[in-house]
Amino acid sequence: MSDTFKAVLLREADKKVTAAIEQVPMADLPDGDVTVRVSYTTLNYKDGMVLNGIGRLVRTYPHIPGVDFSGTVETSDHPDFKPGDKVVLTGWRVGEMHWGGYAELARVKGDWLVKLPDGFGLDDAMAIGTAGFTAMLAVDTLERHGLTKDQGDVLVTGAAGGVGSVATAILSNLGYSVAGSTGRPDQADYLRDLGVSQVIDRAELAEAPSRPLAAERFAGCIDNVAGTTLSNLLTQMKYGSAVAAVGLAGGNDLNTTVLPFLLRGVSILGIDSVMCPKERRLQVWQRIAKELPMRKLHHMIERHTMEDLPELGKAILKGAVRGRTVIEIAGG
Ligand SMILES: NC(=O)c1ccc[n+]([C@@H]2O[C@H](COP(=O)([O-])OP(=O)(O)OC[C@H]3O[C@@H](n4cnc5c(N)ncnc54)[C@H](OP(=O)(O)O)[C@@H]3O)[C@@H](O)[C@H]2O)c1
Incomplete structure (x- = not known):
């Protein structure tokens, strides 16, 4: 198994933030009790801000953006999650204060994860996303x-x-x-x-x-x-x-x-989705499963890869991205 993983890495020099796809050592993953192999991530307005170094949302570089992701638990010290579980993360300042989902691997607190709601694939979860x-x-x-x-x-x-x-x-x-x-x-x-x-x-x-x-x-x-x-x-x-x-x-x-x-x-x-308490999150995800027609969800998505993210980050800030964008990392 490789001791590095692919990610969009932001670096800051002369007060300018630049994004590049890099191989990052696994040893650099932050603290956290669950490591997730990311299947899909997505693009939100805030990701555009982070990718372009706007709004001082990120304080420490190098940084991996991506405010949400879906994937499969690889290792866990959290009682609610075991290897193989399919999970979704939105919010909790992941992708801003903590390394995020624009990567093959993410390490986070298990308390921030929700199990993939019934009726969704991992790609549907990121078509929905934050x-x-x-x-x-x-x-x-x-x-x-x-x-x-x-x-x-x-x-x-x-x-x-x-x-x-x-x-x-x-x-x-x-x-x-x-x-x-x-x-x-x-x-x-x-x-x-x-x-x-x-x-x-x-x-x-x-x-x-x-x-x-x-x-x-x-x-x-x-x-x-x-x-x-x-x-x-x-x-x-x-x-x-x-x-x-x-x-x-x-x-x-x-x-x-x-x-x-x-x-x-x-x-x-x-409306704050970022620090929304877990109980309310679960209730909202259950309502999405009931009230969001999948045909309409599929009609509003475009699919891209990690390599497209720097350009997409510019486009979303110009209001030039329509609907939802699904970024395939490992698929599944
Ligand atoms: N409170 C929360 O928890 C939370 C969570 C997620 C997102 N947000 C915020 O919600 C907003 C939408 O997020 P999003 O991910 O859906 O972004 P988005 O896909 O870029 O949607 C924003 C839309 O606003 C319109 N717009 C863009 N620039 C504008 C301008 N200068 N004046 C007027 N309208 C403009 C465009 O729609 P049209 O082309 O149709 O006009 C654009 O598609 C963002 O501000 C984001 O930061 C907040």
């Missing part, structure tokens, strides 16, 4: 707040992206009327196939709002964009509704008045 998990978490959080399908249109911003595509497919499958905003009008057919009934031009929501309240339009929202888009859509939320704040693809600021909150009882619900 983005899909977060989409389900956001839908579930809105429903816990009181969202029901008879209340009207639910808006998904950044609809052609990863979180947006999975959120659209789930909402539509649950019977919601989904309005999808996108900056890519050429993706209208793709979005309609996922279940969007109304395609909204991203530019329509991107302007700063001219008034603190506008006509009540949306019964709920999954927002991947933030910035002026979030300021704007807050003025258009229906009485008692909520926005699940998921992303920051359009900036991390928020300028608003309190009037949507005080006069319409609108709420912003924060």
Whole structure:
């Protein structure tokens, strides 16, 4: 057996981060009680940031990115896992603070792993990945707040992206009327196939709002964009509704008045997939298995290899990656 493994390794020199495929000594694997042979990983917006050294998410180099992976346990000192178990990891700052899934091997804490949910292959798990998990978490959080399908249109911003595509497919499958905003009008057919009934031009929501309240339009929202888009859509939320704040693809600021909150009882619900407690994780994965149609999941994926990751990392930051990206490492 080789004493090295292949990985995307990030190095920092002169404050510039560069990515290369390298053979890494097994002895360099970090501490952890479970070693996983990675089958698949994926590409999330945060991976794009890490691959390009943006946002100071990584403090120590050399670093292996990849915020999620699926694979098979190779060795374990954790009571819940044994060699041969199929597992999935999302979150826990893996790929940021800890070495991640852009590698043939990953060593992590067993407490961070979940067993591959029934009904999924290892590749399906990464077609879903952090983005899909977060989409389900956001839908579930809105429903816990009181969202029901008879209340009207639910808006998904950044609809052609990863979180947006999975959120659209789930909402539509649950019977919601989904309005999808996108900056890519050429993706209208793709979005309609996922279940969007109304395609909204991203530019329509991107302007700063001219008034603190506008006509009540949306019964709920999954927002991947933030910035002026979030300021704007807050003025258009229906009485008692909520926005699940998921992303920051359009900036991390928020300028608003309190009037949507005080006069319409609108709420912003924060969505965090990274430190989400294990019990809630398992419940969310079970719901994904029930509510996400596999045909739609398969329609939204593109397949790539580890070698493509540096370029893909640039593309996702430009909003040029559609749906979900599955990266085959060892397959299986
Ligand atoms: N809170 C959490 O736990 C959590 C978990 C996962 C992801 N996130 C965040 O959620 C967001 C989506 O993640 P993702 O992995 O789905 O990324 P993604 O695939 O890149 O999707 C983001 C989408 O936002 C739109 N967009 C991109 N740049 C924009 C801009 N400047 N202005 C307006 N819209 C823009 C694009 O959609 P269109 O082409 O359709 O307009 C793009 O596809 C990211 O900000 C990510 O960091 C948060």
